[in-house]
Amino acid sequence: MGQNSFSLLIVLAEHYITELFEVSLVTFWMYKNIYIGNSFIYTILEGVLAMNDQNQNTQKIQNEKKGIEDQRVIYTIIQKEKYIQDGLNHTDDLFIRELKKNGKLIKIFFLDSLTDKTSLETNIIKPLIDSTLNDVKHVITSAKLITTTNLDIAIEMIPEGYCVIMEELSEKLLLAPFPNEHSSRTEPENERIIRGSHQGFGENISENVQFIRERISSSKLTITLSKIGETSKSKYALIYLSDITDPEILKKIENRISYIQTDSIQAPGAFEELIEDHTYSPFPQFLNTERVDRVVSNLMEGRVALVMDGSPTALIFPVTFFSFFQTAEDYNSRTTISSFFRIIRIFCFIITVCLPAFYIALISFNYEIIPVEIVFSIKSSLEFVPFPPLIEAAIMQLTLELLREAAIRLPNPISQTIGIVGGLVMGTAVVEANFVSNTMVIVVAITAISSFVIPSNELSTSCRILGFPLMIGAALFGVFGIVIGLTIILIHMCKLKSLSLPYLYPLAPFDFSALKDTLIRAPVWLMKVRPKDLNTQYRWKTSNARGWRKDEKSD
Amino acid sequence: MVRKCTVWVIVVVIVFFLAGCWDQRLLKEGRLVYASAFDLQQDEKIKTTAIVQDMKNGIPTNVLIQGEGNTIRETRMDMDNKLSGDFDPSKNRIFLLGEELAQKDIYQFLDIFYRDPSSSISANIVVTEGNGEDILEKMTQKNTLIAEFLIELLSSAENSTLVPKQDVQSIWTNMLDPGKDFALPLISLKDDEVVLAGTGLFHKHALVGSLTLEESTLFLIMSNQKKKVARFVSKISEEKEMRIQNYISYNFSKVNSKLKVLSASPENIEVEIKAKVDITILEFPEDKLSNEEKIQKLNSLISKDLTAKAEKLVKKLQASNSDLFGIGRELIAYHPKTWEQIEWEEEYPNITITPEIEVDIVGHGIIN
Numbered sequence: 048m049g050q051n052s053f054s055l056l057i058v059l060a061e062h063y064i065t066e067l068f069e070v071s072l073v074t075f076w077m078y079k080n081i082y083i084g085n086s087f088i089y090t091i092l093e094g095v096l097a098m099n100d101q102n103q104n105t106q107k108i109q110n111e112k113k114g115i116e117d118q119r120v121i122y123t124i125i126q127k128e129k130y131i132q133d134g135l136n137h138t139d140d141l142f143i144r145e146l147k148k149n150g151k152l153i154k155i156f157f158l159d160s161l162t163d164k165t166s167l168e169t170n171i172i173k174p175l176i177d178s179t180l181n182d183v184k185h186v187i188t189s190a191k192l193i194t195t196t197n198l199d200i201a202i203e204m205i206p207e208g209y210c211v212i213m214e215e216l217s218e219k220l221l222l223a224p225f226p227n228e229h230s231s232r233t234e235p236e237n238e239r240i241i242r243g244s245h246q247g248f249g250e251n252i253s254e255n256v257q258f259i260r261e262r263i264s265s266s267k268l269t270i271t272l273s274k275i276g277e278t279s280k281s282k283y284a285l286i287y288l289s290d291i292t293d294p295e296i297l298k299k300i301e302n303r304i305s306y307i308q309t310d311s312i313q314a315p316g317a318f319e320e321l322i323e324d325h326t327y328s329p330f331p332q333f334l335n336t337e338r339v340d341r342v343v344s345n346l347m348e349g350r351v352a353l354v355m356d357g358s359p360t361a362l363i364f365p366v367t368f369f370s371f372f373q374t375a376e377d378y379n380s381r382t383t384i385s386s387f388f389r390i391i392r393i394f395c396f397i398i399t400v401c402l403p404a405f406y407i408a409l410i411s412f413n414y415e416i417i418p419v420e421i422v423f424s425i426k427s428s429l430e431f432v433p434f435p436p437l438i439e440a441a442i443m444q445l446t447l448e449l450l451r452e453a454a455i456r457l458p459n460p461i462s463q464t465i466g467i468v469g470g471l472v473m474g475t476a477v478v479e480a481n482f483v484s485n486t487m488v489i490v491v492a493i494t495a496i497s498s499f500v501i502p503s504n505e506l507s508t509s510c511r512i513l514g515f516p517l518m519i520g521a522a523l524f525g526v527f528g529i530v531i532g533l534t535i536i537l538i539h540m541c542k543l544k545s546l547s548l549p550y551l552y553p554l555a556p557f558d559f560s561a562l563k564d565t566l567i568r569a570p571v572w573l574m575k576v577r578p579k580d581l582n583t584q585y586r587w588k589t590s591n592a593r594g595w596r597k598d599e600k601s602d
Numbered sequence: 603m604v605r606k607c608t609v610w611v612i613v614v615v616i617v618f619f620l621a622g623c624w625d626q627r628l629l630k631e632g633r634l635v636y637a638s639a640f641d642l643q644q645d646e647k648i649k650t651t652a653i654v655q656d657m658k659n660g661i662p663t664n665v666l667i668q669g670e671g672n673t674i675r676e677t678r679m680d681m682d683n684k685l686s687g688d689f690d691p692s693k694n695r696i697f698l699l700g701e702e703l704a705q706k707d708i709y710q711f712l713d714i715f716y717r718d719p720s721s722s723i724s725a726n727i728v729v730t731e732g733n734g735e736d737i738l739e740k741m742t743q744k745n746t747l748i749a750e751f752l753i754e755l756l757s758s759a760e761n762s763t764l765v766p767k768q769d770v771q772s773i774w775t776n777m778l779d780p781g782k783d784f785a786l787p788l789i790s791l792k793d794d795e796v797v798l799a800g801t802g803l804f805h806k807h808a809l810v811g812s813l814t815l816e817e818s819t820l821f822l823i824m825s826n827q828k829k830k831v832a833r834f835v836s837k838i839s840e841e842k843e844m845r846i847q848n849y850i851s852y853n854f855s856k857v858n859s860k861l862k863v864l865s866a867s868p869e870n871i872e873v874e875i876k877a878k879v880d881i882t883i884l885e886f887p888e889d890k891l892s893n894e895e896k897i898q899k900l901n902s903l904i905s906k907d908l909t910a911k912a913e914k915l916v917k918k919l920q921a922s923n924s925d926l927f928g929i930g931r932e933l934i935a936y937h938p939k940t941w942e943q944i945e946w947e948e949e950y951p952n953i954t955i956t957p958e959i960e961v962d963i964v965g966h967g968i969i970n
Contacts, residue, residue, distance in 0.1 A: 412627060417629075423634070423657050424657065426632075426634065429629055429630035525626075
């Protein structure tokens, strides 16, 4: 007891000293850089705060370790088991195989998703059962074997594909790696990228968990496996990082899922509909992706992923509107280029929603704002079109949706034919027959292309559909109608929540620092903290990664 | 619940049918007017001549249409009756005001353009010698359709500082300003040819005189309105053998002109307009421009010539009572007491305005 309070005192003192040191450091920095301007100070402050955050975190871990080392001796195998389970946050893919050998209890810990069970059986379990040797170490036929007494090392190694063999009445832990073989690489067809990982999810849940585990080898990565559906008993897993994700979010998800009483759920889409906040909203409130790296980076932000057996799509929640404009490639290419494409994507979103409506408003209400150089050519192309602009636009937009819908289901060679028939033959014939004007074809083509620029398929479809009410508004009231329509959409988006978190987050509520990863993609070293909205347990992301610049200043 | 839904459905459906697109103006139904001219008839009725542009197989064609009436709107109604589709002046690019009409109060005729939100107030506005309709009736001019010809003629003239850049919107403020008058480009028909004749001077709302192109350029230089280029020719000697040797042509490259009120007592108003201009020589066969003395001599010769011309210009402006330099505005702003005491209309022709132009040759092309 006395020792405990003493160590507590030391820890406190240490904490205050570091705090004090940091404060003086900050003042020194501020004093030194005051002339550079506010923004620089902010960055410094932000960095120091982030460092502080990190320090506290590592300190916490160290403290925990210290306490354990002190009391390690009194652990029994049951306590050790509990300790490992606690260390891995009772993740559901941790399996414990118990067996008795010469009257001694032996426990083998391994992660179901990561470990190759066949080799575990032939190399460890079978020899252990068959052999009569007393020393476990000599029985195991694994090439690599680590011996340790530290439980924390064991906890760290398990997520890397090691299995831990624990013996009753022995301090020693044996660690042997049995990582699962990779299944073949498949790139998701709907989310291709040029540079970066080409790994997509498979349809087996443990395989998918393995993909994630391979990328985040942390003991904090927690997997909760459950079954849903009275009859179908479909397996699904909630994946999150227990030391980042806000427990409130998790509680909310679990609570919402607990209300699902259904006969069967086939796909994450159905899940989405059952637990999302606004079912009738045109905007997707959860992110669907088949990319492992996208899931992983979202997990690292403090979000929760749901994968389901029999579906390569992972569901990520909660998300903001701008999550749909981020791609995995953004973080892999240069910041200027990624920022440029971010801006293009958001611009394309606006084009997709507004352009047909704007064109209708122009040619049927306010053509005085069309530049005089093109007004006559637009007018001449309109001259023989029998329909009002709204019908004209609707015909073309619907034709486009028709082509898209037809092309999805057809096998590849035939869908090319559709492209030619639809795009080339119909496009020109429709204009030549004066059903639709030339300019309208251009407008619809630009709209279609911009809608395909949006990385998320759901959002791009809802954008095109959102265009229709705006078109009607434009046909009835001109530019005024568009303004009304856009206002309604904006109000709706401001009201929208994804798992009770604001959908339009860095804009409403406004958070300047979070804009670094929304409208543009700032350099990674500038994104020092996680966004505020997810309320993560700690916000630190990177410290002063470019500190080396100070060392090389002499050049 | 069901009732609420039905009410909503009915409301939505009714909105569609009731809205009925009453504000709709379909582009394909409009007949776009490209240029129009307003003239006053003998009996003070207005005659509007409009050029309607169409595309025929991708080639633009012009149609001339005329209407008569007591107001501009009435003439439009008259023209609409002679035209398929809706007569639509919202893309009108140029307005021509006939001489007789311009000499009356032009504000009365322009009212409709300021009142209608769809009217094109960024259109050019010019005055014509004689009737505007005569110019538009030419239909084509030098292989170009008349409306486009006029617009291009004007924009190139504006760029070379021949006429002031004015549109329907910009003259509005000048018309309502008691301390400043404005000038509009003047177009005339000479030997069956449409030419830019100079600048029409306005006082308040009415045409009161005109400037030649040379005077117009000088005025623009003196009021700091130089555009891309401003070319000018001065006579610098009398005795040379060949006529061309007596002249020098140059381009104003930098202009800095200042208007200064020297004395602002109500009895004696004295104003000085001092312009410092840098010029580059465009044409001077005599050359020897590397000689410093020669340059100084040329500087003073050109300065003298320009100052003399400026004096003439000022006299002309005062005679026609057109306060283009905005001296009245200067008085309102800085000498309000004087302004209150005087009757500017009567005072302006009698005040002393001394122009002075100081020339500095800074370039002479690529030969030495």
